[in-house]
Amino acid sequence: MSAEPSSVPPASSPSAPRYGVWLVGARGSVATTAVVGCAAVAAGLHPPTGMVTETPDFATSGLPPLASLVFGGHDTVDCPLPKRAEHLAEGGVLPHGLPAAVHAELVAADREIRPGGPTLRDADAVPARTDDDWIDVFAADIRDFADRNGLAGVVVVNVASTEPAPAAGALPPSSLYAAAALRAGCGYVNFTPSTGLHHPALAELAASAGVPYAGRDGKTGQTLLRSVLGPMFQQRALAVRAWSGTNLLGGGDGAALADPAAAAAKNAGKERVLADTLGTAPEGEVHIDDVPALGDWKTAWDHIAFDGFLGSRMILQTIWQGCDSALAAPLVLDLARLLLRAGQQGITGPLGELGFYFKDPVGDGPASLGEQYTELKRFAARLSDTARPSHDAGDSGAQR
Amino acid sequence: MSAEPSSVPPASSPSAPRYGVWLVGARGSVATTAVVGCAAVAAGLHPPTGMVTETPDFATSGLPPLASLVFGGHDTVDCPLPKRAEHLAEGGVLPHGLPAAVHAELVAADREIRPGGPTLRDADAVPARTDDDWIDVFAADIRDFADRNGLAGVVVVNVASTEPAPAAGALPPSSLYAAAALRAGCGYVNFTPSTGLHHPALAELAASAGVPYAGRDGKTGQTLLRSVLGPMFQQRALAVRAWSGTNLLGGGDGAALADPAAAAAKNAGKERVLADTLGTAPEGEVHIDDVPALGDWKTAWDHIAFDGFLGSRMILQTIWQGCDSALAAPLVLDLARLLLRAGQQGITGPLGELGFYFKDPVGDGPASLGEQYTELKRFAARLSDTARPSHDAGDSGAQR
Amino acid sequence: MSAEPSSVPPASSPSAPRYGVWLVGARGSVATTAVVGCAAVAAGLHPPTGMVTETPDFATSGLPPLASLVFGGHDTVDCPLPKRAEHLAEGGVLPHGLPAAVHAELVAADREIRPGGPTLRDADAVPARTDDDWIDVFAADIRDFADRNGLAGVVVVNVASTEPAPAAGALPPSSLYAAAALRAGCGYVNFTPSTGLHHPALAELAASAGVPYAGRDGKTGQTLLRSVLGPMFQQRALAVRAWSGTNLLGGGDGAALADPAAAAAKNAGKERVLADTLGTAPEGEVHIDDVPALGDWKTAWDHIAFDGFLGSRMILQTIWQGCDSALAAPLVLDLARLLLRAGQQGITGPLGELGFYFKDPVGDGPASLGEQYTELKRFAARLSDTARPSHDAGDSGAQR
Amino acid sequence: MSAEPSSVPPASSPSAPRYGVWLVGARGSVATTAVVGCAAVAAGLHPPTGMVTETPDFATSGLPPLASLVFGGHDTVDCPLPKRAEHLAEGGVLPHGLPAAVHAELVAADREIRPGGPTLRDADAVPARTDDDWIDVFAADIRDFADRNGLAGVVVVNVASTEPAPAAGALPPSSLYAAAALRAGCGYVNFTPSTGLHHPALAELAASAGVPYAGRDGKTGQTLLRSVLGPMFQQRALAVRAWSGTNLLGGGDGAALADPAAAAAKNAGKERVLADTLGTAPEGEVHIDDVPALGDWKTAWDHIAFDGFLGSRMILQTIWQGCDSALAAPLVLDLARLLLRAGQQGITGPLGELGFYFKDPVGDGPASLGEQYTELKRFAARLSDTARPSHDAGDSGAQR
Secondary structure (H helix, E strand, C coil), X not given: CCCCCCCCHHHHCCCCCCEEEEEECCCCHHHHHHHHHHHHHHCCCXXXXXXXXXXXXXXXXXXXXXXHEEEEEEECCCCCHHHHHHHHHHCCCCCCCXXXXXXXXXXXXXXXXXXXXXXXXXXXXXXXXXXXXXHHHHHHHHHHHHHHHCCCCEEEEECCCCCCCCCCCCCCHHHHHHHHHHHCCCEEEECCCCCCCCCHHHHHHHHHCCCEEEECCECCCHHHHHHHHHHHHHHCCCEEEEEEEEEEECHHHHHHHHCHHHHHHHHHHHHHHHHHHHCCCCECCEEEEECHXXXXXXXXXXXXXXXXXXXXXXXXXXXEEEEHHHHHHHHHHHHHHHHHHHHHCCCCEECHHHHHHECCCCCCCCCCHHHHHHHHHHHHHHHCCCCCCCCCHHHCCCCC | CCCCCCCCCHHHCCCCCCEEEEEECCCCHHHHHHHHHHHHHHCCCCCCCCCHHHCHHHCCCCCCCHHHEEEEEEECCCCCHHHHHHHHHHCCCCCCCHHHHCHHHHHHHHHCEEECCCCCHHHHCCCCCCHHHHHHHHHHHHHHHHHHHCCCXXXXXXXXXXXXXXXXXXXXXXXXXXXXXXXXXXXEEECCCCCCCCCHHXXXXXXHCCCEEEECCECCCHHHHHHHHHHHHHHCCCEEEEEEEEEEECHHHHHHHHCHHHHHHHHXXXXXXXXXXXXXXXXXXXXXXXXXXXCCEEEEEEEEEEECHHHCEEEEEEEEEEEHHHHHHHHHHHHHHHHHHHHHCCCCEECHHHHHHECCCCCCCCCCHHHHHHHHHHHXXXXXXXXXXXXXXXXXXXXX | CCCCCCCCCHHHCCCCCCEEXXXXXXXXXXXXXXXXXHHHHHCCCCCCCCCHHHCHHHCCCCXXXXXXXXXXXXXXXXXXXXXXXXXXXXCCCCCCCHHXXXXXXXXXXXXXXXXXXXXHHHHCCCCCCCHHHHHHXXXXXXXXXXXXXXXXXXXXXXXXXXXXXXXXXXXXXXXXXXXXXXXXXXXXXXXXXXXXXXXXXXXXXXXHCCCXXXXXXXXXXXXXXXXXXXXXXXHCCCEEEEEEEEEEECHHHHHXXXXXXXXXXXXXXXXXXXXXXXXXXXXXXXXXXXXXXXXXXEEEEEEEEEECHHHCEEEEEXXXXXXXXXXXXHHHHHHHHXXXXXXXXXXXXXXXXXXXXXXXXXXXXXXXXXXXXXXXXXXXXXXXXXXXXXXXXXXXXXXX | CCCCCCCCCHHHCCCCCCEEEEEECCCCHHHHHHHHHHXXXXXXXXXXXXXXXXXXXXXXXXXXXXXXXXEEEEECCCCCHHHXXXXXXXXXXXXXCHHHHCHHHHHHHHHCEEECCCCCHHHHCCCXXXXXXXXXXXXXXXXXXHHHHCCCCEEEEECCCCCCCCCCCCCCHHHHHHHHXXXXXXXXXXXXXXXXXXXXXXXXXXXXXXXXXXXXXXXXXXXXXXXXXXXXXXXXXXXXXXXXXXXXXXXXXXXXXXXXXXXXXXXXXXXXXXXXXXXXXXXXXXXEEECHHHXXXXXXXXXXXXXXXXXXXXEEEEEEEEEHHHHHHHHHHHHHHHHHHHHHCCCCEECHHHHHHECCCXXXXXXXXXXXXXXXXXXXXXXXXXXXXXXXXXXXXXCC
């Protein structure tokens, strides 16, 4: 297996192990882009731009090849993946022609998507399902996916729209899915600001589940920038007086985040990055506006007022124009591979070493991107530890 | 000691050693701001914003206190420092009232400024001075400064306007001053893109002089940003396609850099930072425009076109509005203190550990600001090495 | 005439008429800048940058000379004008040294400031003053100002902080002042988004008062830009999809507008300009953030997504960095002079011709700045009508 | 007529007159976009965004319908229009699928393209063609186009790449084409900064040709903005100190303008707009950078330093991200229709009324966009003058 080239089909010959990536929000932009991109890069149609795990530092980490990944997931919407991919191509997120080129992979992933919940419709069901019922249903879906596909491991990744901060006590949907991942014995990644495993009711379960987990809230644009600019100001002993920001975004994300409760969840992560890197929270607000005309594209303007020597007033402004799906998808693939490999290696619990990817990382770790990158490379080396059994599928999740 | 500025308290009691900072370009904006700022911070009039050496990591490095620094230097212009400082206050670079508050220190430093050269006027002198004559004159000026002030060490810092790239063979003025520093046994810092010690004719001298030196080209604004943004793109495996920039600046610097030859010297440093951090040189040009209306303020616009996953096109723009003098002056004080202490500790030769401060650092070292900061902190720890005699002035330059 | 400021020369010889400018919010930034600037320009210390009425098109309009203007007003705060002016100079709004140069004029204006109201303190007074009582008090203050100074006319200009949208029925303070202006027979200008004369209870009074009035909400920065960019898109048949904006401002204004009710009043004016010039209201929000670190300076970022030919997506962004007081003050002087002259010429009622100055102009008129400028120049010509008596003070307000 | 594209409805029934648009640079981005867009709008596939002549003010001007336009032209390159259109769709300039939808029209236009010159290859021809030979060849091409298609009028529009400023005396290619237009009796529009009719040797010919002409240098992006922002500053009596700009553009245009001589031609137009609207030329430079990574998209950054009241320093920055072809093409269609109609109406000579479209307009006229728009609407009204014969093709060019 060691000489197996990752992007070439033979890799998934009947004898090569295959790994599952179970996406919560499997029909969203990020999930669709991840499925399309995995197939496109595996087939050599595109270079792996944006995938950190395809850089040389990860070459010997024993990560599952892209061609070995099998996708499935939960979603509450019905639009089939091939159609969703066409929409993304029309909006300029995916190259024209690419959805057609990877049609087979989209159809295959679409067949593995199961209905999510609870939705408003479910609220009327009699008798009502309890939280525990839902967790059982979701966990069964994941185990069934692993069984039917003969997977050597499965990781669950939450890429659904941001949910509002939950009412006290209740388990929000993101936490039901997270609990299902644990119940199915799978690693778990929360790429969103939603609650997921960050719920008091799940703390004990997470600690004892014996699976690796990571999150939360992927660091893709404005906060990525902040995680390098904050340390710059701090290292140069420049005094940041006010850091203000406005995000304009369309797509479903814009509408979801126009809900003040959802925006609050997202902003908390952004502000944490500033406070952690600057050592103090500067003045300033962050706005998130829903601007449907921008489609899947996003503009983030930041205005940073800082003092230099002798109180001189200076200003840095940044304007970031990007596509969140295209920024998030390669990181989702990175994380899926890293968690799958960690599971194989028997690494469990919160993976603080993956702070590079998140606004609000689990565990302890540095807040500056540079130091987080150093930690990530150290983790990559740890994964390739030859002392551990590298093909013992017995201790990874969702397998028999 | 009778000229001791009244605002500098006990720290510089008659028995405490005093250290010299000899500024080439001693009447320029950067030098004036450094002299004013040193006095203001030493007297507690302003916090040490922008001075990295005043942060906790340097507390035990044994650096000379600000109040122990004595300023002098060379310049070819006549405007007295107190008047120059008033101009800077009118332009908003210095707080109003501050030049008056540190008038005594400005007068003291002004008395220690000697005529620079060679100027056009000198070209007509008969008999013409040779390069070696000039070096002798400059070195004598420095030694005289050290003697009369009873200094325990002197460092020479070039903060003069950028000079055009020199004709082959000839020693440009910046190199004459650099050679004089070595001849006087002083540490040397080149904060500008000018040649300084980077001249083949000085290589041997630099190697054998037994003094520490650092440079070149202080990283204050646009390039500071580039040194954190470049690594961000590289670490995230994003493909930078084009990096374009325009700098608008007034003051003397704008006029000096409107000379294409001087601009070329400056741009080489900027581009080196990109190539070193990205691993490849992207498309794009850098313009430096002289805009006298901006006075001592500077605006730098950067436009970075990069590719994300599956070739999606994204753009980051940055706008930096700062005052170069206010950004440079605290770094000049940092460097002066670090070099003076290094000299005391017997550390000689190129100080690659100071890459944090420069666009085009001497020696080897990382190109990303974060790693350079780590190196700097390591250097700070090394300076406090208790195994070395910390007050043996015998091996530092320009003292008896 | 013995109080005549020494810096104001022959123009206001004893026989020349003098005119009053009564500022509501007389100790605010805008008022202070107007008083300082009027004196400075009258004395030839500064050119009349930003004053449209000093351009050649107004040379024959018979406007009162700057040196003939006498200032007074209402305010609820106590800080004396000379001190307020010093604060503005420290914040960079006024040139250093200028407050001292026009100290006499500041003292003179400060002596003419009367307490405003009703404040919270007034709410406890027994017996409580009625709205009508307040109007009487304010009108008496204005008449007294005119009498004591022997003024040939007085105009009242509201430059107070934006007040929240009033509860239905109640007369907000801005309307009490406006009613007082009418009761005193003075022209009235509302430079703020507050209600002023825009109150149903004042409609009849305004119609019958026989004085000119104008407003509301001065067009100084972001909206000024919008009033030229909106027409550009409309004239070129480009389809604006979304127009989003964020304003960062400190000073008292930032705090006042952080109140959502006050911000709503202000934003209504901004949006009206877009809708009027584009013919349709695009997507997008406007945020107003209080950022105390910016002091009296303001940054406005606008992001305009528009469609070109065949649906091509394009973007214009603007960043405006200005000082509202310095933008508003010369317009306040313009308006005071125009209203004083209109009163002299017997021009009464809403001055729709002054839409050039306002976000939400009274009367009818074009919305594009260019057309508004044409109207303004036409009005300037009308003012110089030689058929009318130009020095008959008998029909202007607040005189005996 | 049997080849008439099926998407063009009744308007071009066999009896309706047809009009020719002869494009110099017929295979470039602008020309291709114009041909595609004319067909798409005529067929109702897209709204006429960006076409001023499709707004209500032009409804009664008697302009030739889009469906009546027939395209041809000169070019020195071979790439067929359908292929060029596909490239533009790949680059995001044209919507995907549109080139296929208007394939018939692209093929038809491509058949009417004749070889341009003189090229380097032509320089070796024996005997060498004289300027007059070239003009004859080009004029014959145009007449042949008119004859074969039975056109009621032809207008020649230069949309070729900007040529370097010509050597004294020589007629540059753009002038040969312009002279050919006159010789063929056609109206002429110079949408580029190239010389065209602005050559002393053509002055007499232009005056006596009896055809309408307009130009030069289409005002599409940065200069369009300048033509509304310049008047704003002037009308508000704000003092512009420095106006600096940088343009980043890819495509062929970027490469052509990287030639300093071509850039100089283009910049002259930009600066003229500023000087004309501000009444004075501010400090500041304009850079044009070739950035191939941007493809057909362009970014223009402008930085405007201006003084407000009492010398307060303020800054406006604008960032324009657009696609020049998509901005230019609808204006080219506008101009073609306006010139064709003007010819019909017997209006000849320089059309100063079309200054709305150009950086450096022929004839006299206002410099602010708003006033130019007023002039354009007046011209639209003049075209519909019912006193003139509206279908007398006898006095329009290139017909027998």
